[in-house]
Amino acid sequence: xxxxxxxxxxxxxxxxxxxxxxxxxxxxxxxxxxxxxxxxxxxxxxxxxxxxxxxxxxxxxxxxxxxxxxxxxxxxxxxxxxxxxxxxxxxxxxxxxxxxxxxxxxxxxxxxxxxxxxxxxxxxxxxxxxxxxxxxxxxxxxxxxxxxxxxxxxxxxxxxxxxxxxxxxxx
Numbered sequence: 001x002x003x004x005x006x007x008x009x010x011x012x013x014x015x016x017x018x019x020x021x022x023x024x025x026x027x028x029x030x031x032x033x034x035x036x037x038x039x040x041x042x043x044x045x046x047x048x049x050x051x052x053x054x055x056x057x058x059x060x061x062x063x064x065x066x067x068x069x070x071x072x073x074x075x076x077x078x079x080x081x082x083x084x085x086x087x088x089x090x091x092x093x094x095x096x097x098x099x100x101x102x103x104x105x106x107x108x109x110x111x112x113x114x115x116x117x118x119x120x121x122x123x124x125x126x127x128x129x130x131x132x133x134x135x136x137x138x139x140x141x142x143x144x145x146x147x148x149x150x151x152x153x154x155x156x157x158x159x160x161x162x163x164x165x166x167x168x169x170x171x
Contacts, residue, residue, distance in 0.1 A: 026109060031102045033077040041070050042099065042106065045080070050092035052085065 020036045027034040040060035045051065047059060057067035071093055074080040079099045082091045099106075121127035 030105045037070055038074055045095050050094040052090045
């Protein structure tokens, strides 16, 4: 099946599979148990640790939910540690000694990944990183939900209410 026969969501998932799948294979050889999705958390913790999941999320540019789920997986893998915060409600997250020991190898992989990304961008008519950044800025300015609703107004399955973000907010 040619790439042009895919739709946007399918193409994006396929792209992530191609990128993360190969990166995951490298991590499996060099740092068993490590996953590409852990990198934003590790980088956030390298800047300041211990810190809360909220601080990790803010620094990594991911949702609190995504940070929480990722940290939970990392705890199971022994890649981070968790201690009670000052008020007892928060948990403070730190890199484990296992992750600290793996940092030289991880940093080599990250540098190689940056170089491979630059090489890929050089092969493309439009650099991938620039296109992704531009798409994120555009969607931050106007959500995909609003774009879909304005492109083709539609009704909900009960055929009584307009299925737009504005209508949902009013109900």
